[in-house]
Amino acid sequence: xxxxxxxxxxxxxxxDAFRQASLENARxxxxxxxxxxxxxxxxxxxxxRFVLIEVYRDAEAPLRHKETAHYQKWRDSVAPMMAxxxxxxxxxxx
Numbered sequence: 001x002x003x004x005x006x007x008x009x010x011x012x013x014x015x016d017a018f019r020q021a022s023l024e025n026a027r028x029x030x031x032x033x034x035x036x037x038x039x040x041x042x043x044x045x046x047x048x049r050f051v052l053i054e055v056y057r058d059a060e061a062p063l064r065h066k067e068t069a070h071y072q073k074w075r076d077s078v079a080p081m082m083a084x085x086x087x088x089x090x091x092x093x094x
Contacts, residue, residue, distance in 0.1 A: 001036065002059060003091040006052040014081035015047055022050065025074035029054075032068065034061025048083065 010018045022040045029038040037055035056062050065071055 001093055002056040002062065003093075004052075004054040004056070004062065004088055005091070006054065006086055006088045008050045008052065008086045009083045010048050010050065010078075010081045011083050012048050018050070018078055018081045021074055021077050022052070025070055026052070028068075028070040029065060032061070032065060034058060034064055 008018075019040070019042065026038045026040050029035050034057050035055070036057050037053065039053045041051050041053065043049040043051075054062070054065075056065070
C-alpha cells in the first residue's frame with residue numbers, strides 16, 4: 001500500500017469550482033481497481049488549502065491513475081485555479 005498526500009493551495013475565487021472538480025475526480029478515482037481510498041479534505045482555518053489523501057494498492061497504481069481520462073481532465077481544469085504548484089508526500093506502512 002502507498003499513501004500519497006497532495007497539498008494544494010487554490011485562488012480564493014476558485015475554491016468552489018476546485019472543490020466541485022476535485023470531488024468528481026475523487027468519486028471516479030475510487031472506482032479504479034488500484035485505489036483503496038481517495039479523499040479530499042479542506043483546511044478549516046484557510047478554505048483555499050486542500051489535501052488529497054490517496055491510498056494505492058500497489059506501486060504501479062499511481063501511474064495507472066494518471067493515465068485515466070478523469071484525472072487528465074481534473075489536472076487540466078484545475079491547473080489555472082492553483083495559487084501555487086501542488087506538492088506531494090508519499091508514505092508507506094511501517
